[in-house]
Amino acid sequence: MKLLSWNVNGIRACLNKGLPDLLTSEQPDILCLQETKARAEQVELPLEFAGYHAHWNSAVKPGYSGVAVFSRLAPLSVRHGIGMEEHDQEGRVLTLEFPDFHLVNVYTPNAQNELKRLPYRMLWDVAFRDHLLALEATGKPVVFCGDLNVAHQEIDLARPKANRFSAGFSDQERDGFSQLLKAGYIDTFRHFFPDQTEAYTWWSFRGGARARNVGWRIDYFGVSPTLLPRLKSAGILADITGSDHCPVSLEIE
Template sequence: MKFISWNVNGLRAILKKDFLATFTELDADFFCIQETKMQAGQVEIDLPGYHQYFDYAERKGYSGTAIFAKHQPLSVSYGLGVAEHDHEGRAITLEYPEFYLVTCYTPNSQGELKRLPYRLEWDQAFRDYVSQLAAQKSVIFCGDLNVAHEEIDLKNPKTNHHNAGFSDEERQSFTTLLNNGFTDSFRYLHPDQTDIYSWWSYRFHARDHNAGWRIDYFIVSNDLKNRITTANILTDIYGSDHCPVELVIPDLGAEA
């Protein structure tokens, strides 16, 4: 099974670029999207062979997630089941016979960490949610998790210390998540790889200089980690300020 996750920074905008060509070329079983920035009915996408699922934010032009799946799920749910966290279209869960797949767009802590308290509440709720799923069957979750975990995961850790996405609180929260029985697939296969990132600011030609952050992930419950054959960051794909990330786990049971 091949999984792709991509923060597209506006699905309608990226559809005007090379999204459909990239989508076809990658030929994933599951294609997870974050930051669709759209409402129901604003666009129709012709993706033959795929089931389409969207979670929209109540606020127009903001947040939003989607999953395009070749395999019809046993069930679909939206959000975390916690009212205070389910207004921004940040999570979709598909259930399959052997696993759950979750796409997530984690809230940004924003400048001066003004949204950090809410972000940490979200982290706790999300950690509880995926832990409850993992008690039932294997879990794969992915998305823009808005945190660079270790210094190796961003170009300039010293100057970004205490900034949104690299605060001590966010990094510790991510550590706690992993310690609850989950594995960062990219670091599992590439523990020492440096200078590979998934997001670059549009400012200061950051992508040209590869001054980026690794904030897009595929995380798996620990029972799946030894089955991972591929976990890549597709830095040669453009169209957004993020690039796609990829996971391959063969022989997962996705057929009902």
């Protein structure tokens, strides 16, 4: 089974910037999108999406945030949000239950300039981790993916010293991701490539950052430890443009 995750920075724009081509070339069984910035009825999907079951969770605020999942296999159930009203207004989580696992697509809140939203972000990290653990407690393992808005280690961004107190690389956000790993979840890219550098998934639009590969790795696939024997590969599709992020992939038996 091949899974792809991509922060498209607006699905309507990305449909004209390579998203249909990605479906054709990669043929994913499941495609998870973040920052869709649209409701389902606002989007006319092209023929490449035929055969996929579509599920959306959009923000209350128009044109903001939002996630979507397109799956060849019909899920047993779909859950919007994490069941907490204070966290479910921005369309940031979709949970799909399949026969063998739970899939969670997430677009984590950004701590923003001067870390002004960091206190909320810390509450979010705990609530999201509790959501994953509650799913785990049902007896099925979890696959989570999306834009987690944090570069965990210094090798996960090009300029760690300059960004030491920036959103996405604050000590608090990095510790939040560490707590996720301590809960047992596996960063699949680092499982296969523990020491690889210059492997990024997001680049600023400013200053030719992408051409110079001055980026951050903030998009992830994470899995429960019981799925470790079934992992086949994890990757970063850095040559796919159309957004300030690139897709990430996971292949699992």
